[in-house]
Amino acid sequence: MTIKTKEKAVATLPLNEILAGDCIDVMNALPEASVDLIFADPPYNLQLKGDLHRPNNSKVDAVDNAWDQFDSFKAYDAFTKAWLAAAKRLLKPGGAIWVIGSYHNIFRVGAELQTQGYWILNDVVWRKSNPMPNFRGKRFTNAHETMIWASKDEGSKYTFNYEALKELNEGIQMRSDWVLPICNGGERLKDDKGDKAHPTQKPESLLHRVLVGSTNAGDVVLDPFFGTGTTGAVAKALGREFIGIEREEAYRKVAAKRISRVRKFDKTAIAVTTPKRAEPRVPFGQLVERGLLRPGEMLTSPRGHLAKVRADGTLIADDVKGSIHKVGAELEGAPSCNGWTYWNFKRDGKNVSIDVLRQQIRAEMSE
Amino acid sequence: MTIKTKEKAVATLPLNEILAGDCIDVMNALPEASVDLIFADPPYNLQLKGDLHRPNNSKVDAVDNAWDQFDSFKAYDAFTKAWLAAAKRLLKPGGAIWVIGSYHNIFRVGAELQTQGYWILNDVVWRKSNPMPNFRGKRFTNAHETMIWASKDEGSKYTFNYEALKELNEGIQMRSDWVLPICNGGERLKDDKGDKAHPTQKPESLLHRVLVGSTNAGDVVLDPFFGTGTTGAVAKALGREFIGIEREEAYRKVAAKRISRVRKFDKTAIAVTTPKRAEPRVPFGQLVERGLLRPGEMLTSPRGHLAKVRADGTLIADDVKGSIHKVGAELEGAPSCNGWTYWNFKRDGKNVSIDVLRQQIRAEMSE
DNA sequence: CCACACAATGAATCCATCA
DNA sequence: ATGATGGATTCATTGTGTG
Numbered sequence: 001m002t003i004k005t006k007e008k009a010v011a012t013l014p015l016n017e018i019l020a021g022d023c024i025d026v027m028n029a030l031p032e033a034s035v036d037l038i039f040a041d042p043p044y045n046l047q048l049k050g051d052l053h054r055p056n057n058s059k060v061d062a063v064d065n066a067w068d069q070f071d072s073f074k075a076y077d078a079f080t081k082a083w084l085a086a087a088k089r090l091l092k093p094g095g096a097i098w099v100i101g102s103y104h105n106i107f108r109v110g111a112e113l114q115t116q117g118y119w120i121l122n123d124v125v126w127r128k129s130n131p132m133p134n135f136r137g138k139r140f141t142n143a144h145e146t147m148i149w150a151s152k153d154e155g156s157k158y159t160f161n162y163e164a165l166k167e168l169n170e171g172i173q174m175r176s177d178w179v180l181p182i183c184n185g186g187e188r189l190k191d192d193k194g195d196k197a198h199p200t201q202k203p204e205s206l207l208h209r210v211l212v213g214s215t216n217a218g219d220v221v222l223d224p225f226f227g228t229g230t231t232g233a234v235a236k237a238l239g240r241e242f243i244g245i246e247r248e249e250a251y252r253k254v255a256a257k258r259i260s261r262v263r264k265f266d267k268t269a270i271a272v273t274t275p276k277r278a279e280p281r282v283p284f285g286q287l288v289e290r291g292l293l294r295p296g297e298m299l300t301s302p303r304g305h306l307a308k309v310r311a312d313g314t315l316i317a318d319d320v321k322g323s324i325h326k327v328g329a330e331l332e333g334a335p336s337c338n339g340w341t342y343w344n345f346k347r348d349g350k351n352v353s354i355d356v357l358r359q360q361i362r363a364e365m366s367e
Numbered sequence: 368m369t370i371k372t373k374e375k376a377v378a379t380l381p382l383n384e385i386l387a388g389d390c391i392d393v394m395n396a397l398p399e400a401s402v403d404l405i406f407a408d409p410p411y412n413l414q415l416k417g418d419l420h421r422p423n424n425s426k427v428d429a430v431d432n433a434w435d436q437f438d439s440f441k442a443y444d445a446f447t448k449a450w451l452a453a454a455k456r457l458l459k460p461g462g463a464i465w466v467i468g469s470y471h472n473i474f475r476v477g478a479e480l481q482t483q484g485y486w487i488l489n490d491v492v493w494r495k496s497n498p499m500p501n502f503r504g505k506r507f508t509n510a511h512e513t514m515i516w517a518s519k520d521e522g523s524k525y526t527f528n529y530e531a532l533k534e535l536n537e538g539i540q541m542r543s544d545w546v547l548p549i550c551n552g553g554e555r556l557k558d559d560k561g562d563k564a565h566p567t568q569k570p571e572s573l574l575h576r577v578l579v580g581s582t583n584a585g586d587v588v589l590d591p592f593f594g595t596g597t598t599g600a601v602a603k604a605l606g607r608e609f610i611g612i613e614r615e616e617a618y619r620k621v622a623a624k625r626i627s628r629v630r631k632f633d634k635t636a637i638a639v640t641t642p643k644r645a646e647p648r649v650p651f652g653q654l655v656e657r658g659l660l661r662p663g664e665m666l667t668s669p670r671g672h673l674a675k676v677r678a679d680g681t682l683i684a685d686d687v688k689g690s691i692h693k694v695g696a697e698l699e700g701a702p703s704c705n706g707w708t709y710w711n712f713k714r715d716g717k718n719v720s721i722d723v724l725r726q727q728i729r730a731e732m733s734e
Numbered sequence: 735c736c737a738c739a740c741a742a743t744g745a746a747t748c749c750a751t752c753a
Numbered sequence: 754a755t756g757a758t759g760g761a762t763t764c765a766t767t768g769t770g771t772g
């Protein structure tokens with residue numbers, strides 16, 4: 001029964017479609033635990049009083065659309081609570097969510113995320129390289145937006161392609177502040193009159209980093225505030241499945257047209273750098289079994305400790321016995337030790353890391 | 368009567384002192400509407416579980432102080448609500464508040480600020496130039512903290528020294544993201560044993576920018592979580608009056624000694640040395656993220672080698688994978704290789720160096 | 735005295751898998 | 754579920770020691 005329900009659920013999950021309607025209703029109609037990642041760019045609750053003018057009196061095209069007006073924090077909180085709860089139900093156990101916002105709404109969103117039991121992994125700042133200046137000189141240039149990245153629950157798994165992100169950043173660990181330009185130029189979608197099709201279109205570079213970093217190829221990515229479909233466009237190019245939800249028909253049309261033109265990157269291009277952890281585990285005992293090391297042979301540590309290899313793949317040094325890791329840790333008085341990189345053996349008079357032997361076995365395994 | 372009360376209040380306002388006690392009690396005992404600016408660095412409620420070790424096995428000195436321990440979000444929220452209410456009462460009508468925090472607490476603080484009727488003017492991101500890395504490679508480097516700047520009420524006046532901040536920023540409007548180093552070196556206060564006197568001492572550069580931007584000489588600045596007195600030290604140097612509140616005697620002692628040694632800047636000395644800007648580092652991955660190169664696109668070397676661009680900004684050529692530099696070096700059998708000048712892409716049938724694209728990004732960044 | 739190597743450390747919600 | 758164990762993981766800056 002359970003299995004049947006699940007099968008049916010998966011079968012009816014509408015992939016790579018833009019669903020019409022209110023995102024809360026639509027999410028509640030989708031099967032639970034069916035989505036790997038949610039990226040959400042909810043309305044910002046901008047409370048603009050009157051129009052804003054540039055120094056030359058040209059009017060700024062402010063975000064004042066009807067869908068962005070809420071009469072109070074209370075109404076906004078109720079809305080936030082409802083869509084976040086619906087989103088949590090949809091997430092698989094190892095799923096995660098990203099929400100982007102500004103100071104107008106992000107504090108309320110973040111507090112509600114925590115209250116609902118989502119577990120914040122990072123807040124990430126999108127630092128805009130070309131923001132709109134503060135024309136009146138009354139505040140700081142509003143030059144960033146904030147994203148919150150959270151797993152479904154405390155302690156739950158999540159996808160994080162650490163090595164791929166490190167490569168994207170040319171060998172240095174990716175930080176929580178991302179410097180990326182705003183969406184303009186050819187990427188910015190226009191309507192029939194040549195005006196911008198959506199007031200807050202996000203750059204594809206932002207979604208590229210989010211999806212490369214926190215999804216794998218084939219994952220299902222849901223965007224409940226789809227707009228003109230940046231999430232869908234990048235997901236398609238990267239070989240992820242998407243589900244979009246959008247209330248406004250005009251946006252749905254623009255998004256559908258946009259995504260239809262996107263070409264998938266080829267498979268080897270989508271493949272990213274993988275972690276060492278993904279390589280097959282080789283027990284140290286295999287080196288002994290295969291004769292790469294002989295029982296009785298002595299290993300040396302960087303600081304001159306000696307240990308004898310035993311037939312069962314353990315080491316013995318003075319009065320310490322155990323695995324290569326345990327013996328290394330005890331000799332160093334350290335909380336842990338990677339025995340593979342710690343111990344050396346002698347070949348032709350030279351010290352060689354035992355990790356070389358592990359590499360050798362792994363190479364044989366992959367043949 | 369009202370006037371007399373006010374006069375008495377001002378007369379008894381303890382200036383340039385560090386008051387002992389719980390900040391909520393102490394604030395409630397101070398006269399209302401008597402303070403121009405509040406800078407607050409409340410406990411972050413970090414909720415750290417076990418120990419964390421660096422890859423070299425040394426233990427990270429975590430913030431495990433009793434003052435950062437709360438039983439639940441509910442308890443933290445009650446604390447936040449109480450101190451923010453006490454702070455609001457103290458602010459003059461034209462006063463403002465700054466609160467600094469991390470993702471652990473800042474969303475709850477920001478939401479409560481809004482709920483109490485404070486009016487958020489900006490959120491400002493302190494981007495740390497030298498943050499502690501993420502040692503286990505499980506998340507993004509936590510490389511920033513968030514500050515919220517809010518006036519006492521919607522529509523109320525506030526101080527903003529636009530021109531002074533513009534000068535601080537080499538003639539360009541100050542943005543909402545500030546790149547500043549963490550507090551270490553000679554500025555970091557030590558106790559008798561040579562350990563850090565306070566686990567979370569803030570850099571004076573941060574307070575300098577806050578006080579120059581949002582107070583005038585002679586203004587009263589209150590810091591309810593005074594710690595080792597960075598706010599007081601910078602306020603004194605800039606000719607502002609300060610009031611500090613601190614519960615821990617050890618911190619009060621260190622702060623008092625520190626501030627006693629501070630000399631006021633003379634007016635001409637406040638001219639600030641601007642740090643020289645190095646050419647920004649552009650990771651190759653940004654060309655991919657920003658669509659200047661497509662995953663799957665082929666690059667060529669001077670000697671005709673081909674390599675395919677991957678989604679994470681690495682290249683793949685035959686069986687060689689890695690950064691533009693590494694792949695170039697391996698193909699040439701060289702110890703190193705500058706991939707930026709080595710690789711070319713095709714545009715309009717002609718070979719163009721990828722370094723042209725880096726120049727393009729640098730030009731955008733400096734705009 | 736200078737150059738260079740090496741060690742120390744900072745607001746951190748920091749593992750995965752198997753028995 | 755829980756515990757034991759294998760073994761993977763860091764950047765910028767400052768201070769100290771050595772040649």
